[in-house]
Amino acid sequence: MGNREDLLAGARQCLFDKGYARTTVRDIATASGVSMAAIGYHFGSKEALLTAALGEATREWGDELASTLAGAPEDPETSDPLRRFASRWDAVRESVGTHRGLWAATFDALSHPETRAQLAAQTDESRAGLARLLEGAAEDDTEAARTIGALYQALLIGIAAQSLIDPETAPTGADLAEGLRRITGEPASTE
Numbered sequence: 001m002g003n004r005e006d007l008l009a010g011a012r013q014c015l016f017d018k019g020y021a022r023t024t025v026r027d028i029a030t031a032s033g034v035s036m037a038a039i040g041y042h043f044g045s046k047e048a049l050l051t052a053a054l055g056e057a058t059r060e061w062g063d064e065l066a067s068t069l070a071g072a073p074e075d076p077e078t079s080d081p082l083r084r085f086a087s088r089w090d091a092v093r094e095s096v097g098t099h100r101g102l103w104a105a106t107f108d109a110l111s112h113p114e115t116r117a118q119l120a121a122q123t124d125e126s127r128a129g130l131a132r133l134l135e136g137a138a139e140d141d142t143e144a145a146r147t148i149g150a151l152y153q154a155l156l157i158g159i160a161a162q163s164l165i166d167p168e169t170a171p172t173g174a175d176l177a178e179g180l181r182r183i184t185g186e187p188a189s190t191e
Helices: 003-018 025-032 036-043 046-071 081-098 100-109 113-121 123-135 142-165 173-184
Strands: none
Touching (some): 003 046, 025 036, 025 046, 081 123, 113 123, 123 142
8 A cells, every 4th residue: 555545544543443533643643654744745634634534434334335235135025115124224223333433433523624514515425325225216316315315314324323322222224114104104014
């Protein structure tokens, strides 16, 4: 790896170990084995580096989740939209639990204006990705990205927060599906 890649890897390790706010330039330099001056050269600031590392880790998490969902065996009962919804959200919940460091760093980073601005600039892309990943929305379906993606982003953030606070009581996919069933007035399953 080159210095840039080493810095990203070191910043990621620091994000997961110490969080966004507590990570120093020295921490990143030590973790990456690269000089502190290289941070400014390659990224301009510690904040830009941490935000880039967080974005990279989040994209990798999304790719991993996509692989998990694509590799899940087809259950004949998943033709029922609420069962499919529950199954997918169980996979999301499990993945959030596996990647607690990423989600803790994400919430920590939200208190920093530079990071919020960058995340806001990526909102449309994030929502579109969630709509495609969890609902199979078409790449060019901007309305699905806007509506379904926004709903799924709200659910994802809520599930992640609840999983960090108390993983034992964070809602399961079945809990979410039952809540949707009740809100929409769908009849209860007879199975």
